[in-house]
Amino acid sequence: MQRGPIYWHQGLFLQPQHFQLLNQQLPEMLIPLLSKLSPHFYGLISGGLNVSALAAQRLELGETSLLLPQSASVLSCPGNAVCAARVIKPDSIPADESRLVYIGIRTTTTGEPSVTIAKTAAEMSSAPTRLAAPVDPENVADQYGDGPPAPVRTLSYVLNLVFEDELEHAGHLELMPLARLLRRDDAVILDDSYIGPCLNLNSSNLLMDMIRELRDRVLAKAANLEGYKNLSGRDSISADFTLLLMALRTLSRYAARLEMMVASPCQSPWEAYGILRELAAELSVFSVEADAMATTWEGDKVIPDYSHQDLGPCFYAINHVIFSLLENISAAPRYVLRFHYEAPLWRASLPQELAFEPQSTFGGFWLVVHSDELESHLLRQQVSDSLKIAANTAMNSLLVRALPGFQLVPSDGPPAGLPRRRGACYFELMINESQWQEVTQSQSLSMHWSDAPSDFDAQLAILSR
Structure with a gap:
């Protein structure tokens, strides 16, 4: 029972109980207040x-x-x-x-x-x-x-x-x-994996390590999507590209919140868990695996309720879910093949699994070239005029007969699915089904450019459909 204040008055004969009750009053006032705040x-x-x-x-x-x-x-x-x-x-x-x-x-x-x-x-x-x-x-x-x-x-x-x-x-x-x-x-x-009740995140090195790792992964994924911001002003963009911008907005917002969480010496686990639940709910928009309340289509709840008495299972589970949801936001090309110079040609070997996939399963083939020795507009022009690219088995015949290779269509910027690289030029590689079969049979692509700059770098990006 909580008592009222002591009645102090003239002539009061002081007893130990007066001071005992005085000491007791402060916690009696603070405990109910703190539990409500x-x-x-x-x-x-x-x-x-x-x-x-x-x-x-x-x-x-x-x-x-x-x-x-x-x-x-x-x-x-x-x-x-x-x-x-x-x-x-x-x-x-x-x-x-x-x-x-x-x-x-x-x-x-x-x-x-x-x-x-x-x-x-x-x-x-x-x-x-x-x-x-x-x-x-x-x-x-x-x-x-x-x-x-x-x-x-x-x-x-x-x-x-x-x-x-x-x-x-x-x-x-x-x-x-x-x-x-x-x-x-x-x-x-x-047991180093156990996390009991903590007053704040700094009370547990495990909690802080988990929050730091989560922040780093969110920042890394946001950095992966940063290259798509410069394409947002185009007249027509794909639905996939719009989703990437939405994901970037979510990641940018929570990257700042996670950074503040790491920097704060008094962030409570309860508040931190609420922020992570919000992040998981927003990321669920980009996944079909779970809904906003972290429930799968089978009705399983993949994120447990908060338990202050045993913080480990809560934070381990929500970190795992967020990591999985981040992986679902894919903006990278399906394959990136780098060309290596083997005089007088550049060659790129194809992964073995590509031999079993038809050309129609891919979203496009893009040649990305770069050189510091040439201005980008000169590089684009010279590649369009002089560079030949074809299946490895067909290149010698093309050079002898002076025939063109696969058609290269220059682009002002990268497609959705490729980040923008400073000074790089982008060409869509027009390959039909029969040409793709020729490439997969030879398991490699060859490229020829007799006047290429010494620092010429080329990559083939194969996008997902």
Whole structure:
């Protein structure tokens, strides 16, 4: 029950209860307020179990800060909290299984003492109460003047480490998961993949690594689509190209949000998960695998609900879904073949799988050429006038008989499916079905240009239909 403010008045005989209630009022006001302002406002802030002590079969809290669910005070050990170590035997965990470790503090019970006066640090850490105080006070200097120091005894919160199989006997404790232990042969180790409740993203290196990787992938996919912005002013564009621009808009928006998420020291996992759900929902527009609520056509839900007590499955699952959705946004050509100079010709070998696909399965064949020695308009003109390209088996006959090769149609820019390269020239290669069969039979293309510049570079891009 929450009490009202203390009635201070003239002649009041001060008792310890007055100050105890005064100390109690602040958390009583803050806890309900925080629960309404931000959901799941609790968790680990920094630290965790001491890995070195675990190797010696001791369960010991390292330098740790945390905020428990029904607390308004950040508990720090060492600092305003103490915690007793525990012995952990490997045979207490079945082979190749795991065990959760919880951390908690005793709840306050009316009519029972909540402070233990302890003679030693060990007695304080193992006190059977919510708080502990030392027998000997600490001399505290006068912070406001030059008065003499005064003896003051400060309270420490007593934290408890509890194993998963002890929860039924821990009803008197306010608990939250801290870590997961694994049994490996005759050793107990920390499960590095486990992510318990965290107050913010910076509390977990795993969470931050996942967000950084996701940001990098979104940025990489956005950079892959950047080359299509300069085509948006054309009079006619394909539906596929419009989808690419829509995808680029989504990726650009969330790239900035993910960058801010990484830079923010206090982004909560709840808020971060909401942003990732929004990203997955928008990316689902470009996929037939799942809808906006991450449900497949078979009715399976591929993104779990948020669980602050066990953050790992949530973030692992949503990252996997977003990675898959990003892969569905394909803007690259199906194949890119580079021509290599083998005097007096340039040759490009075809992948073996192309031999089994008819010409009609492709969306187009484009020759992309580049040279720093020639201006792009001169390069386009000379390629149109002098370059010959044909199946490898037909090139010698073309040169002897002075016949043209495959028709090259110059273009002012790349087609949808190819990014723009500075200084490059683009030619559509007109190949019919019989010519394509000739190419696949020879498993290579040849190109001839007697006056080619020394830095001439050529690639054949085969687009998907």
